[in-house]
Amino acid sequence: MSVFDDTHISLAHGNGGRFMRELIEDIFAKHLGNDELDINADAAAITIPENTVPMLTTDGFIVQPLEFPGGDIGSLAVHGTVNDLAVSGARALYLSLNAIIEEGLEIKCLDRLIASLGHAAKQAGVKIVAGDTKVTPRGHGGGLYLATTGFGVRDKNLNLGIHKIQAGDRVVVSGPIGDHGIAVMLAREAFDLKGDVKSDNGCVWPLTSALLDLDGLRFMRDPTRGGLAMVCNEIAKTSGLDIVLQEAAIPVREQVQSVCEILGYDPYYLACEGRVVAVLSPEDAQKALAIWQDILGGDGAQIIGTVQEGSGQKDAGQVILETPIGGTRVLDELEDDPLPRIC
Amino acid sequence: MSVFDDTHISLAHGNGGRFMRELIEDIFAKHLGNDELDINADAAAITIPENTVPMLTTDGFIVQPLEFPGGDIGSLAVHGTVNDLAVSGARALYLSLNAIIEEGLEIKCLDRLIASLGHAAKQAGVKIVAGDTKVTPRGHGGGLYLATTGFGVRDKNLNLGIHKIQAGDRVVVSGPIGDHGIAVMLAREAFDLKGDVKSDNGCVWPLTSALLDLDGLRFMRDPTRGGLAMVCNEIAKTSGLDIVLQEAAIPVREQVQSVCEILGYDPYYLACEGRVVAVLSPEDAQKALAIWQDILGGDGAQIIGTVQEGSGQKDAGQVILETPIGGTRVLDELEDDPLPRIC
Numbered sequence: 001m002s003v004f005d006d007t008h009i010s011l012a013h014g015n016g017g018r019f020m021r022e023l024i025e026d027i028f029a030k031h032l033g034n035d036e037l038d039i040n041a042d043a044a045a046i047t048i049p050e051n052t053v054p055m056l057t058t059d060g061f062i063v064q065p066l067e068f069p070g071g072d073i074g075s076l077a078v079h080g081t082v083n084d085l086a087v088s089g090a091r092a093l094y095l096s097l098n099a100i101i102e103e104g105l106e107i108k109c110l111d112r113l114i115a116s117l118g119h120a121a122k123q124a125g126v127k128i129v130a131g132d133t134k135v136t137p138r139g140h141g142g143g144l145y146l147a148t149t150g151f152g153v154r155d156k157n158l159n160l161g162i163h164k165i166q167a168g169d170r171v172v173v174s175g176p177i178g179d180h181g182i183a184v185m186l187a188r189e190a191f192d193l194k195g196d197v198k199s200d201n202g203c204v205w206p207l208t209s210a211l212l213d214l215d216g217l218r219f220m221r222d223p224t225r226g227g228l229a230m231v232c233n234e235i236a237k238t239s240g241l242d243i244v245l246q247e248a249a250i251p252v253r254e255q256v257q258s259v260c261e262i263l264g265y266d267p268y269y270l271a272c273e274g275r276v277v278a279v280l281s282p283e284d285a286q287k288a289l290a291i292w293q294d295i296l297g298g299d300g301a302q303i304i305g306t307v308q309e310g311s312g313q314k315d316a317g318q319v320i321l322e323t324p325i326g327g328t329r330v331l332d333e334l335e336d337d338p339l340p341r342i343c
Numbered sequence: 344m345s346v347f348d349d350t351h352i353s354l355a356h357g358n359g360g361r362f363m364r365e366l367i368e369d370i371f372a373k374h375l376g377n378d379e380l381d382i383n384a385d386a387a388a389i390t391i392p393e394n395t396v397p398m399l400t401t402d403g404f405i406v407q408p409l410e411f412p413g414g415d416i417g418s419l420a421v422h423g424t425v426n427d428l429a430v431s432g433a434r435a436l437y438l439s440l441n442a443i444i445e446e447g448l449e450i451k452c453l454d455r456l457i458a459s460l461g462h463a464a465k466q467a468g469v470k471i472v473a474g475d476t477k478v479t480p481r482g483h484g485g486g487l488y489l490a491t492t493g494f495g496v497r498d499k500n501l502n503l504g505i506h507k508i509q510a511g512d513r514v515v516v517s518g519p520i521g522d523h524g525i526a527v528m529l530a531r532e533a534f535d536l537k538g539d540v541k542s543d544n545g546c547v548w549p550l551t552s553a554l555l556d557l558d559g560l561r562f563m564r565d566p567t568r569g570g571l572a573m574v575c576n577e578i579a580k581t582s583g584l585d586i587v588l589q590e591a592a593i594p595v596r597e598q599v600q601s602v603c604e605i606l607g608y609d610p611y612y613l614a615c616e617g618r619v620v621a622v623l624s625p626e627d628a629q630k631a632l633a634i635w636q637d638i639l640g641g642d643g644a645q646i647i648g649t650v651q652e653g654s655g656q657k658d659a660g661q662v663i664l665e666t667p668i669g670g671t672r673v674l675d676e677l678e679d680d681p682l683p684r685i686c
Contacts, residue, residue: 016569016614017677040505040577042564043400043431043495048391056494057386058439060477088386096401098441098490130492134403142483147441149473149492151399152386162383221385226359234383271359334360 002026009105014135024133027111031118032097032128044129046094052153057084061146066113068187070179070199071273073146074117079203079273080224081150082124086205087220087276089160089212090152095121096130097148102141113144124203126150155212162238164218169307170285171243174207174276174292175200175300176251177228181270182259191263197255202274207298210291216281217288223277229268229319229331231277236310236317237333243317245305245331248324268321268331279307345369352448357478367476370454374461375440375471387472389437395496400427404489409456411530413522413542414616416489417460422546422616423567424493425467429548430563430619432503432555433495438464439473440491445484456487467546469493498555505581507561512650513628514586517550517619517635518543518643519594520571524613525602534606540598545617550641553634559624560631566620572611572662572674574620575648579660580676585653586660588674591667592647611664611674622650 003013003026012019029039036044048054059080066073082092097117101110121128183199185191204222211217223231228250232243252260252267260267274297280288285303292298310317319331346356346369355362372382379387391397402423409416425435440460444453464471526542528534547565554560566574571593575586595603595610603610617640623631628646635641653660662674 012678015677016567016573019678021676040581041431042427043398043433043493045396045398045497048397053388054391054397055386055388056437056439056473056492058441058473058475058492060441060443060475060490062443062477062479084385088384090386094399096399096492098401098403098492100403100405100443100488100490130399130401132401132403132490134405134488136405136485136488139482140485142479145443145477145479145488147403147443147475147490149399149401149439149441150386151494154388224359225363230359238383333364334358335355335362 003107007107009101009103009107009110009135011103011135011137014133027114028131031114032121034127036127036129046129046151049153051156053156055085055088055090055152055154056149057081058147058149059084062142063184064142065187066143068199069183069197071201072113072116073144074113075120076201076273077146077148078117078120078124078126079201081148082126083204083222085150085152086208087222088154089158089208090154091205092124092126092150092152094129094151095126095148097128098146099133100141100145101133101135102143103135103138105143110144124205158212160217160219162219162235165235165239165241165279165307167241167307167309168282169218169279170282170303171245171305172278172280172285172288172301172303173228173251174298176253177223177272177275178252178256178267178270180273182256193259193262195255195259197253200272200274202297204274204276206295207276207292210295211278211288214280214284214287216284218279220276220278223272223275225271226334227269227271228277230334232319232331233333236319237315240310240313240317242308242310243305243319244308245319245321247321249302249304251300251302269334346450350450352444352446352450352453352478354446354478354480357476370457371474374457375464377470379470379472389472389494392496394499396499398428398431398433398495398497399492400424401490401492402427405485406527407485408530409486411542412526412540414544415456415459416487417456418463419544419616420489420491421460421463421467421469422544424491425469426547426565428493428495429551430565431497432501432551433497434548435467435469435493435495437472437494438469438491440471441489442476443484443488444476444478445486446478446481448486453487467548501555503560503562505562505578508578508582508584508622508650510584510650510652511625512561512622513625513646514588514648515621515623515628515631515644515646516571516594517641519596520566520615520618521595521599521610521613523616525599536602536605538598538602540596543615543617545640547617547619549638550619550635553638554621554631557623557627557630559627561622563619563621566615566618568614569677570612570614571620573677575662575674576676579662580658583653583656583660585651586648586662587651588648588662588664590664592645594643594645612677
């Protein structure tokens with residue numbers, strides 16, 4: 001017997017019995033199997049390298065559509081969580097995976113998505129050691145929702161954080177922003193727009209790990225939900241410092257810019273899934289730029305702004321965009337303007 | 344501003360902006376806050392006690408209705424994961440939490456559920472150190488889905504597993520089975536049945552940790568999805584041994600039994616959320632029984648069966664129920680008989 005004897009997911013695939021066992025064996029274990037994944041165990045023992053600080057992070061994924069140019073919910077579920085560890089300076093070692101599958105999902109589609117997840121995990125060097133699947137009735141899901149929790153380790157002496165940022169520091173971004181947001185939006189075909197923008201969906205550990213030896217590295221973050229604008233706002237609100245961004249220096253692909261203009265979106269709020277925003281001392285920002293431009297995935301890196309003394313009041317820090325014609329515009333915290341589900 | 348200025352969840356509560364920050368601060372951080380939860384951090388550093396084996400496990404929760412006699416999806420999301428660690432002999436230390444919230448959920452209801460989750464975590468001695476929330480459009484969820492990943496530690500010398508089970512061992516259950524399944528079913532009011540059965544939803548670490556010093560302890564599991572029958576089937580299929588259960592010895596509440604008879608359910612397949620099935624040597628089974636009967640939550644414990652040499656073939660192990668009138672019935676692996684969503 002095999003789960004492929006059926007064509008679509010039924011509630012029986014979630015009932016704890018034979019159908020569920022086949023689903024887990026024929027799809028999840030097949031694509032995610034490794035020597036530490038025991039599908040019959042309640043909990044998995046893991047190994048932690050000496051002299052490291054263990055770190056946990058978690059992320060949920062509800063992107064629609066499930067597959068889009070440059071990726072799918074499976075690879076996204078690996079990268080989203082691995083990247084949260086990576087920007088903390090931690091190398092991801094293990095992942096747990098929750099799948100909430102909607103009755104009626106095509107089994108071949110689930111197979112593709114979990115294969116993609118397994119491939120992304122392998123590429124990122126992370127092992128799936130625990131998992132759970134649930135099946136929701138038709139009309140109570142989005143085909144597939146995923147949640148991953150990542151367990152990683154960082155060096156004991158690493159000290160990064162917004163508290164380390166000072167006036168004069170530079171803001172660097174590892175590549176063009178907004179590709180993921182626009183790729184997903186176009187894949188929905190809701191606006192009758194076509195384009196060949198691909199999501200930047202990818203693992204950023206090669207980028208972040210390359211900067212860890214720079215003494216002037218203060219802080220890193222991946223600009224996902226809320227985009228570059230929200231990362232900068234978080235820095236500004238937390239530190240009380242202002243972030244001044246040079247619009248002309250921020251890399252945005254022409255196609256992304258055009259779609260944004262047509263739809264009235266601001267690219268600075270669009271999600272990326274394979275980019276890093278880093279804050280460094282001026283000298284090390286130059287070094288970081290050179291390092292990234294030599295790495296696959298970092299060739300579009302740019303220094304895009306400067307940290308400045310603000311009003312000095314905590315919570316009063318602002319993100320200011322200087323336009324090419326010399327004007328300025330404040331990039332506020334996102335209000336109740338729902339962006340599509342893109343992560 | 345507060346999230347309680349609104350009455351229901353909107354898509355804006357998931358967009359990464361101010362509304363989402365208010366939701367996280369006013370509900371999640373309020374109820375789950377602890378000194379290691381930093382809602383602004385990408386990943387949380389955790390501490391692992393020396394001479395322990397770290398363990399990971401994960402579970403998803405889609406129960407309907409969200410609140411039921413004896414519990415709710417919030418407390419369930421703590422106990423489900425803490426218990427998977429507990430039956431592995433591991434004390435839960437940290438949890439990550441994923442919430443997938445459906446647009447339209449009443450904010451007061453979410454507040455109650457997360458308060459309950461926070462309370463259960465405190466009771467179980469586990470800290471929530473990482474979290475993520477997503478909002479799905481109306482009609483693409485079940486109000487609230489949760490996923491938790493648990494990180495715990497067990498003693499380095501502990502060695503439990505199905506491989507340790509031998510013919511002659513006894514099967515012990517910590518209390519009446521099926522309470523959770525029936526409580527949730529009645530809460531749905533789908534069958535026009537009434538009753539005051541409460542879910543057994545609870546943390547089993549006090550029960551499992553009390554047995555860890557018994558040399559004759561072979562294996563423990565919590566009978567959730569698929570119930571007692573599936574736990575016994577897993578043992579039988581994995582070991583090739585037969586499990587012979589005495590129907591008269593299996594504790595089932597009268598009300599649970601009656602509802603099962605009316606609806607044609609078999610109580611042995613119903614989910615529990617606060618029970619443990621343990622396999623021990625005959626001598627230590629008696630000791631375990633005495634230990635459990637002295638612990639709150641274990642006072643209904645019973646020795647319910649014996650492990651016997653089967654045909655000797657792996658995968659051929661059977662679960663045999665001996666009825667009070669001297670007959671026998673095989674409890675097969677659950678087939679495509681979808682039980683309601685009760686965990």
